[in-house]
Amino acid sequence: MRDFGAIAHWTTENEIFVASGGYQRTADYTVEADWSAASYWYEFLALSPDSEARIVLPQLQRESLQGDCRTREFFEPLGVHTAFTPEGVVLTKGEATTGRLELNLSAQPDLAQTLVVTCAMLGRPFCFSGLESLRIKETDRLAALQQELRKLGCEVVVEGDAVLRCDAPQPAAVASAPIATYDDHRMALAFAPCAYRCTGLTIEHPEVVAKSYPSFWDDLKNFEQQ
Secondary structure, three states: OHHHOOOEEEEEOOEEEEOOOOOOOOOOOOOOOOHHHHHHHHHHHHHOOOOOOEEEEOOOOOOOOOHHHHHHHHHHHHOEEEEEEOOEEEEEEOOOOOOOEEEEOOOOHHHHHHHHHHHHHHOOOEEEEOOHHHHHOOOOHHHHHHHHHHOOOOOOEEEOOOEEEEOOOOOOOEOOOOEOOOOOHHHHHHHHHHHHOOEOOOEOOHHHHHHOOOOHHHHHHHHHHO
């Protein structure tokens, strides 16, 4: 808003004051890309069997107001290295750490499904807290993750309304049933990369991705053809 001439500032922690007046276009403006959408490509790289795999994501900003910009930090211990270049953000395979991954995702709840599924498919123990809001998203995402990961051989424990953990993931090589999406775009997006690790994977109602990433399946086809 300030970039387009508005007078706006925080008056309290939960209130923004905006003075009356119109906007003024003073220069071209590039809207930064979505870090939440980028997280699924981090997952693809983490699960890829190709040690030389490389993914380029344009228009992501290092200095971002998006809480999900911490994607790059969270995926580093999962073996995904991030480099900011003139070409864009370049993802390459790095060395993954070992041991249980513990994160508080209270400020990044939209990354929970991506990280949970990635860890489960890598056989990486994890404990993620701060997930209270997942009960009241498009679906009860805690219950949905627990149910759908069971089809891939992983038993995830839900503790209260805020914690998901798995102490010894043992992902199956073959999916036992189609993945339900519960009319939740992030369920489809988070489970799609599992095809790298689990044969026979199908996702019900793939069109749900239209809510946040309508070009996802086209982008995936283009990526596979590279």
